[in-house]
Amino acid sequence: MRRFLIMIITLSLFATSCKEDAYTYGIVDTDILPVNAVKSKQKTDKQYVSILYANLFQKALSSNRLVELERVIESLGDKRLARELIISSFMNDPAVILPSDPEMRDDIDQFVIDTYKRFYVRPPTEIEKEFFRDYINNDPNVTVEQVYFAFAISDEYMFY
Amino acid sequence: MKRRKFIKTSAIAASAGIGMPYFMSSKTAFARSAAPMVDHVVLVLFAGGVRQQESVLQRYLADSQGETNIDGNILYNLFSGGAPSQKIVYGTDINGGVQGGQPIPKILSQSLESQGTTFAEVAYSQGGTGHFSGLNTLLTGNYNFVQGLKERPVNPTIFEYLRKYRSIPASKVWFVGNGIGNSVPLLNYSTHELFGADFGGNFLAPNITFGNPGENNIKNAKAYHPEEELGPIYEMQFFLDNVFQFNAGTLNGVSNTDDEKHDIKEFIKTTFIKKDSGTIAFPPVNDNGDLSTMGYACEVMKWFEPTLTVINMNSIDSCHSSFTSYLRNLHRCDHGVGHIWNYIQTQIPAMSGNTMVLIIPEHGRNLDPNPIIDGNNFKAFDHDSDPNSRRIFSMMAGPGIDANLVKGSESNPIGDASDALLTVADALGIKNEVISEGLIDGAAQSFFDQI
Numbered sequence: 142m143r144r145f146l147i148m149i150i151t152l153s154l155f156a157t158s159c160k161e162d163a164y165t166y167g168i169v170d171t172d173i174l175p176v177n178a179v180k181s182k183q184k185t186d187k188q189y190v191s192i193l194y195a196n197l198f199q200k201a202l203s204s205n206r207l208v209e210l211e212r213v214i215e216s217l218g219d220k221r222l223a224r225e226l227i228i229s230s231f232m233n234d235p236a237v238i239l240p241s242d243p244e245m246r247d248d249i250d251q252f253v254i255d256t257y258k259r260f261y262v263r264p265p266t267e268i269e270k271e272f273f274r275d276y277i278n279n280d281p282n283v284t285v286e287q288v289y290f291a292f293a294i295s296d297e298y299m300f301y
Numbered sequence: 302m303k304r305r306k307f308i309k310t311s312a313i314a315a316s317a318g319i320g321m322p323y324f325m326s327s328k329t330a331f332a333r334s335a336a337p338m339v340d341h342v343v344l345v346l347f348a349g350g351v352r353q354q355e356s357v358l359q360r361y362l363a364d365s366q367g368e369t370n371i372d373g374n375i376l377y378n379l380f381s382g383g384a385p386s387q388k389i390v391y392g393t394d395i396n397g398g399v400q401g402g403q404p405i406p407k408i409l410s411q412s413l414e415s416q417g418t419t420f421a422e423v424a425y426s427q428g429g430t431g432h433f434s435g436l437n438t439l440l441t442g443n444y445n446f447v448q449g450l451k452e453r454p455v456n457p458t459i460f461e462y463l464r465k466y467r468s469i470p471a472s473k474v475w476f477v478g479n480g481i482g483n484s485v486p487l488l489n490y491s492t493h494e495l496f497g498a499d500f501g502g503n504f505l506a507p508n509i510t511f512g513n514p515g516e517n518n519i520k521n522a523k524a525y526h527p528e529e530e531l532g533p534i535y536e537m538q539f540f541l542d543n544v545f546q547f548n549a550g551t552l553n554g555v556s557n558t559d560d561e562k563h564d565i566k567e568f569i570k571t572t573f574i575k576k577d578s579g580t581i582a583f584p585p586v587n588d589n590g591d592l593s594t595m596g597y598a599c600e601v602m603k604w605f606e607p608t609l610t611v612i613n614m615n616s617i618d619s620c621h622s623s624f625t626s627y628l629r630n631l632h633r634c635d636h637g638v639g640h641i642w643n644y645i646q647t648q649i650p651a652m653s654g655n656t657m658v659l660i661i662p663e664h665g666r667n668l669d670p671n672p673i674i675d676g677n678n679f680k681a682f683d684h685d686s687d688p689n690s691r692r693i694f695s696m697m698a699g700p701g702i703d704a705n706l707v708k709g710s711e712s713n714p715i716g717d718a719s720d721a722l723l724t725v726a727d728a729l730g731i732k733n734e735v736i737s738e739g740l741i742d743g744a745a746q747s748f749f750d751q752i
Contacts, residue, residue, distance in 0.1 A: 177545055206430045209514040215481040216514070218504030219471070221553035222562050223519075226569070230522040272540055276533075283533055291537035297545040 176263055180300040186214045188301075189228065191295055196259055197231050199238050221294060228293045232286055239285045249274050252285075260292040262301075320714065334466070336666045338701055338749075341656040342457075343602070343610045343645070344725055346439060348432065349617030350684040353711075355631060357421050357694040361385040365624065366679050375404075377630045378639030379660065380419075381412045386621035388675055391628040393586060401629055405586050408639035410523055410696070413658070417698025418706040422750060423716040425664045427742075430690040432483050435663025435718065436613065440488055442722030449733050451484050454491040456740045459609065459722050460502030461490055467735040472561040474502035474609045477598040479590055481506045485613060489555060501555040502609070503565070507597030508590050510569065510578055518723040520573045553709035554632070568604045571702065575600070584640035584650070589630060591616040596639035599644045606651045608729065612641070620666060625681035642698070657699030657728050659748075661721050665690040693718060696750060699728075708752060719745040 189212040194202040202210075205292065210227060217223040231237055238246055244253040253273045257265040265273070277283050354364035359382045361375060362368040373385030384404060392404040409416075428434050428444040438444050440457045448455050457465075460474050479486040490501025509515060559567060574582050583596030584601070591614040598612045603752050620627030638660060646653045661670045666688035670680030684690040695716060698704075709715030719742035724734040727747035735741060 172722075180545075181547070187573040199417045206517070210518055212509050212514040213518050214479060215486050216506035216509035218476070218486070218501065218555040219557050219562065219565070222565060223556060225562070226566065229525060230519050233521050233523045266544075269544060273537075276537065276540075280533060282529075287530065287534050288537060290534045291541060293547070294534075295538050295541035296547060297541060298545060300545075 159245075176266055177261065177297050180297060182301050184299055184301055186220075189224070189299065190214070193228065194231070196293070197237050197239075197289070198234075225296055227291055232290065239289060242284050245277065245285050249277050252277075252288075252292050256288060256292060260289075260295075260298055305427060308576050316607040317345055323581070328619065328666070330351075333731060334734065335505065335727075337730045338721075339655050339657045339699055340411070341606070341608055341610070341726050342725050343641065343656060343658045344435060344721070345440075345641070345658060345660045346611065346663060347617075347632070347634060347660050348613055348663040349634075350371050350430070350432070350664055350666045350690070351614045351617055351631065352666040352689065353681065353692045356380075356662075357419070361538045361628075361681075362388060365682070367747040376635035377407050377412060378409045378635045379412060387586075390625050391632040393588070401625065405632060405636045406586070408636065413638070413642065413660070413696055415700045415705045417658075417696055417704060418503070418708065418748070418752060419694065419696040420708050420716040420751070422514070422709040422711050422714040423693045423695050423718065424714050424718075425663070425691045425693055425718045427719075430559070430664040430684045430686045432615070432663060436485070436488055437457065438718050439661060439663055439721045441491065442735070442745050444719060444742060448545070451487070452492070455486045455493065455535045457491045457493045457496040457500075458488065458739070459611070459725050461493075461496040461500035462722075462731055462735050462738075463729060464502070465496060465550070465608055466731045467608070467729065469607065470559045470561060471501065471503050471555050472605055473566060473608045475601050475605065475607045475609070476502045476504045476613070477594060477601055478504060478506045478613045479594045480613045481509055484564045493560045499556055500552060502611070503555055503557065504598070505601065508574075508593055508599075511572060511597060515569075517562065517571075518641070519569070522566070522568065524570060525696045526632070527559065527569060531559070531563075562674060564726070565604075565689050571604075572597070572600055582644055584637050585624065586633065586636055589616050589633055591630065592633055592637050594642055599641060599648070602641075602645065602652060605648050606649065609725065620682050621680050622673050623675040624670075624681050625677045627682075655700060657697060657702065658695045659695065659721065659724060659728075661695040661718070665692045666719070695721070698726070703752060706752065716748055716752050717742070717745065720748055724748040 187207060189204050191207060212224045214220060251272060253270050254263055257263060354360040356376055359372060359374040359380065360371045364371040371387050374380050375391050379383060387406060390401040392401050394400050420458060433450055437448060437454050440458045441454050444457045444621055445455055451501045462475065463469055464474055465467060476489045486504050489504040490498050492666035514632045579698060581596050581598035582590050587596060589592055595612065598610065602610055616630035617627055617634060619630055642658055645656050666682045667687045671683050673681040674680065722741060723732060723735060723745050724747045726732045727749050732747055
């Protein structure tokens with residue numbers, strides 16, 4: 142009986158012991174999204190070639206050429222192949238405006254920032270900067286043309 | 302059931318279930334593959350709306366213009382039969398003479414009718430007789446009543462069945478279109494969730510790719526070295542795509558491997574060079590879009606030796622406003638088909654003797670004319686689903702196909718437009734798989750099963 146009473150007293154002590162105060166700091170929960178998350182709208186073929194041309198030539202594409210480029214993309218079932226053909230044709234045009242390779246290697250960080258802004262309209266994240274810094278430093282043959290080409294065929298460039 | 306038999310049966314069933322490929326539905330997994338009849342199939346969509354009267358029935362002007370005595374065969378590479386002897390307007394122009402007065406010489410020494418089997422009266426039994434509906438039916442084996450215009454087919458195309466069930470790479474399956482109008486570029490794969498772009502065929506509209514748009518915009522494309530130059534590009538692109546949260550997958554259309562893409566780029570580059578040097582395999586007469594499409598189709602076949610090549614034509618549709626133009630274009634389509642068959646047999650050793658050709662219009666044309674009269678005072682014809690526009694023919698030739706056999710007649714139609722897909726599937730050994738998917742017209746049959 143005595144043991145039973147001690148057990149009840151002990152349990153009641155636990156039951157009535159202090160509770161931790163709940164603190165509220167007035168902070169609203171927020172989902173953390175990647176920097177490119179706002180790009181959810183797919184570019185049309187027309188938008189893609191217009192923007193690509195502006196990025197590479199720093200001027201607007203004529204309406205006749207725009208229609209022709211759109212038709213070229215439509216005429217091939219593999220759209221990525223079509224885009225690669227168009228990009229490589231642009232790269233073969235003497236009017237294309239690219240930084241020189243020595244300029245790129247003189248200040249790789251700035252080149253990466255400029256390239257992200259030029260193609261993705263956003264600054265690079267630290268990991269993106271680090272990837273390209275390492276990639277360009279580790280391969281002396283990588284050219285501006287190749288970097289631009291990679292951006293122009295990437296998935297993010299298909300969205301805005 | 303005895304215990305031992307039960308255990309044996311259960312064990313077989315369980316092992317079959319485990320071994321079932323993950324992508325196949327249970328229906329398909331149990332379908333038994335048949336050996337292909339041929340290594341290559343060329344499906345010619347003799348499209349644009351062809352009347353039986355001017356094609357298989359060889360009535361020339363007799364059943365359209367009230368010239369009851371002026372009949373004859375203007376498709377003499379396809380059909381056996383004498384050409385018209387009067388009022389010749391379908392050929393090439395003669396200097397100082399009648400326009401179209403010189404018939405194009407025959408290419409094949411024996412007509413395809415005499416080399417193979419003809420289904421003289423085939424039904425386009427359901428749906429409206431529109432070009433997209435007709436082409437869609439031929440390529441999916443289904444009239445697709447819920448299909449919207451300007452949308453990809455809702456049911457799988459023959460390209461997808463073939464690539465899925467025979468694991469054929471995209472560069473071995475080609476759809477060569479006469480242009481990019483009428484939603485033709487959408488027909489190389491469907492939106493079906495179990496098929497789609499991953500199994501699509503390569504589409505090419507050569508008159509655009511190699512015409513002015515291509516000349517001005519991709520002819521000058523750089524040829525990058527696949528490893529030294531493209532390798533780093535793809536590595537950087539891989540990183541960029543991994544960072545991005547969306548996959549542009551379907552934006553890219555048909556998925557060729559990097560090696561295939563390189564091969565296609567080489568083909569395009571070489572074709573531009575051949576065009577400049579005047580060595581594209583165009584038919585002897587090459588004066589309309591369908592004929593140049595067929596010339597480029599020959600180049601595609603020679604380069605890639607595809608398992609399946611589908612070639613689409615459409616110039617015949619000029620019949621809406623000009624019967625003369627319709628006759629000229631019919632005659633040219635026949636010339637083009639004769640050229641392709643001859644080219645395969647004489648210039649593509651890998652396809653010679655082991656290729657089947659299947660020719661079929663997508664639908665017919667009306668019995669009665671519209672009010673439009675052309676320069677020869679001929680009446681034009683539309684296609685608005687009247688009974689005559691539901692009448693088409695089909696023919697096939699190649700190894701193992703009965704020669705000089707004609708099945709069906711006006712009073713005894715045999716075959717349906719929805720049979721084309723199953724016929725190609727039959728020839729390439731995937732008929733059972735296609736049927737098991739249950740996505741084609743319930744009444745569709747292979748033409749081989751109707752002989």
